[in-house]
Amino acid sequence: MLKGGQPEPPSIMVISCGTPAVVSEVLAGIEEEGVPSVVECRGDDQDAHALARLAAQLSTLEVGVGIDVHGRVSVAHQKLTEATDGLFSGPGAPAEVARALGHNAARIVVGIPLRAVAP
Numbered sequence: 001m002l003k004g005g006q007p008e009p010p011s012i013m014v015i016s017c018g019t020p021a022v023v024s025e026v027l028a029g030i031e032e033e034g035v036p037s038v039v040e041c042r043g044d045d046q047d048a049h050a051l052a053r054l055a056a057q058l059s060t061l062e063v064g065v066g067i068d069v070h071g072r073v074s075v076a077h078q079k080l081t082e083a084t085d086g087l088f089s090g091p092g093a094p095a096e097v098a099r100a101l102g103h104n105a106a107r108i109v110v111g112i113p114l115r116a117v118a119p
Contacts, residue, residue, distance in 0.1 A: 029102020
């Protein structure tokens, strides 16, 4: 709830400890699917999946993205407890993988098939 009793707008939460370039690609993928997002930067040493789980819990759409200090990207839904194929990357995610994971986060919300992503 925001000040004045207004509900928070629906959005995907992105929690990042990573580089701005990776964050920008993830956000571009989300934006290209037409879904709003919110970014929170942290100086945390948690892995990408733990950050994604936390982001999903904080997201009004129950979908979160975590980006760790090693450049790994993970997408989580509040109802998924483990990392899922096509929803995470290895360290130093290339730009096209980071963007595809942003697309996949948004596609979970929209309910359309996910893009193929090589981990």
